[in-house]
Amino acid sequence: MNTTIMLFLVQDGITNGAIYALLGLALVLVFAVTRVILIPQGEFVTYGALTYASLAAGQMPGTAKLALALGIGAFAFDLFVARKALHGRLVVRSCITNIVLPAIVLALTIYFAAQKPPVAVCIALSLVIVAMIGLYLYRIAFQPLAHTSVLVLLIASVGVHLALQGLGLLFFGAEGQRGPAVLSGAFTAGALRFTGQSITVYAITIAFIVGLWLFFGLTLYGKALRATAVNRLGARLAGIRTTLSGQIAFLLASVIGALSGIMIVPITTLYYDSGFLIGLKGFVAAIIGGLVSYPLTAVAALVVGIVEAFSSFYASNYKEVIVFMLLIPVLLLRSLAAPAVEEEKD
């Protein structure tokens, strides 16, 4: 192997790894705050990517309608939970966030989809649509289960994944799609060619890592989220609304997922079911990071990306085998290094 190929593989690995890092971060965030292992993270990726690609191609994405439908569901859940103590302000607030907002976005989407909007509008709409889907999903599927065990939450998460994947096929069809580059242009440095797209990927990943770090370290909401992650009951006693923490976590996760999707879709063709595998690789990184550490997750994601790039070059048949088996030694090391005493509580 010569240096050029090696450098090229490393570059490829870092670009993919950066995406996995973002997804890994989102998974860690959601797990820490809500104890949900977010398998639908992959669907957030494909929804974001395919909504963006559809809009750019001048088609109407079904996800906007889904957001409104889920919003109506979330509104119904809100009303049902508060049925004993309904008061006007609550109803109005819930109605605005759950129905009015997605309705406006739907209207905007219909308006813009007809006239091939510029890239920036496509990105903004896709992000808002997927963010709302994430938020309402938490309200409908996970908030009522917040008190149950990690296992039940996990199975619910699988259910949501199946439903979303099926809906993805309904909305986008079995054909793969590609979207326009977020940033066009390229430059070369030595033997390597950097495209605007890959630079965007690096920049956004770094921005997110720094942003999350600042959010959790410096803001009150960030600290509230961390408190919820450590001790739910304690956080509630301290006056933190844990449902709000869950909503913020899902909101962030869905935005991160959609953004990752928008960044990948100009590079590779995505299908309605591509998200699962991409999400799983983010998982691998998150697990290596122990589902708690953000910097470690980011580093692990880069390693996963690079290993994947090299194994697809040398043994492309066994690419997935190698990536997933990479976990075993890491898990072993981690659990031997810290034999935590865990007590599962129901």
Place this chain on the structure above:
Amino acid sequence: MQSRLPVLVFALVMAAIPHLPGMPPFWIVLLDNIGLAALVAMGLVLLTGVGGLTSFGQAAFVGFGAYTTAVLSTAYGLSPWLTLPLSLLVSGSLAVLLGLITVRLSGHYLPLGTLAWGLGLFYLFSKLEFLGRNDGISAIPPLSIGAFKMLSPGSIYYAIWVAVIVSALLTMNLLDSRTGRAIRALRRGHVAAEAFGVHTPRAKLLVFIHAAVLAGLSGWLYAHLQRAVNPTPFGAQAGIEYLFIAVVGGAGYVWGGVLGAAIVVVLKEVLQSYLPLILPGSGQVETIVFGIMLVALLQLAPGGLWPWLISFLPERSGGRKPDTSLKLEHRARAAGESGVLLQVEKARKQFGGVVAVNNVSFDVQAREIVALIGPNGAGKSTTFNLITGVLSATSGSISVLGKKVDNAPPQEIVKLGISRTFQHVKLVPDMTVLENVAIGAHLRGHSGPITSMLRLDRADEAKLLAEAARQIERVGLTEQMHQLAGSLSLGQQRIVEIARALCVDPMLLLLDEPAAGLRHMEKQRLAALLRELRDGGMSVLLVEHDMGFVMNLADRIVVLDFGTKIAEGTPATIKTNPEVIKAYLGVAA
């Protein structure tokens, strides 16, 4: 203990179904699939619901079973009956291998670890040349007895359901035994189980193998039902599906696995065949509806459907009282359990910069009640954990009967005849008081998993339960014997813990705040019991905050403050010790 009558009725019903007139053959196919899924789910019930180990990788074990028989019966022409033990052996031994690396994983690492190798193995199945890559292997011979070939779904039906019912019986037998109690204690963390000699990694590995063998059996049957295998049904999706079969049915119940399989298989079938009629022309509507129904089901019955159904049945009256005339032989005692039983010398425990126990020395003599007192955070419970091997000391030494036991694991400490209770009660809430207490006698029984499954452990088991019943009687909880431990008051649960500790037949009993939550009369009864135990030759080391209780009971008192021993002596001298008064009441201004 449990009645086998419902199982017999169920078996007869299942045997009769194919003979019902007008039974559509298609239903038989569905029942075959339900049986196959139920086998895997049953293993998961034991693994996940009972043992607390979540595995996404069960589909891979089904694959091992199926591919083993597929390769051997096609490429080497082996009879399917010969490949059955080989299929089980392959699944079982790969479970040992994968189990050794994964069951040590704690918390959420474990499910994710199983997901990882589950995926890895799936890709391996689809890439290996001798397994036929993505096309798999076809033309697998059918099962046959003599000239009778089980070619149709209706003929293999019996093989499948015999396997399901036999496996269910064996699994239920296993759960209702010495090994079963150890497995059922796993989910509640391993500290309590290990304190009574349960080797938790071994117990975890055991359930892991059990689940894998059941999955392998399902795979073997699957290969001969379909007569072809390919990698698709052994992937991550399938692994996840088995898990939610178990959860939907009720992950803690053997029959929950069967019920879950029935619900999920039928639901999928109904959705697949009827939804397109309602909503024509759209792709994966059934997946969407299926996913939504799954979430809805969990929100309505988070514990699964089986316990929900069972709650409609009239409550069964408590079980029989074990025959207490059966005696368990006493633990072999080291010669001369007299003089100094326990010697703690300069024991020290640091957590980072915090010195929880600072060079503490004291001893416990034979036939003596020693109390360890001190304000909150004085290091009393940490000292207990050092003695019982839950924590390892930073420095210093601990000896039992003159022999150093520094940093021996809890399972070894209990073998020396030291048993304990916990400050925060560690009982298994969904097991009866009797079963909880019987865990204490774990080391005094001998039956292993195989004898338990085959019900050859009954003599041993009867003795264990008799001993447990005797100790329950001794602490005065006979009436609560068959209640679930979780339904008792906290004070009673502490007493149950004492009974469990007594089941070890200990020479030294360590009690961590036994009187907390007890009423006055109960405290007096407890004190009387402890005196009786001392007079019978046992020593007691207890941590307690109730000064009246301690002063009247203890022969000697050791006082800790901020991890350091500040006084030692008889109750009378401790009461007037200025250091002790200062630690408890502060200095007069």
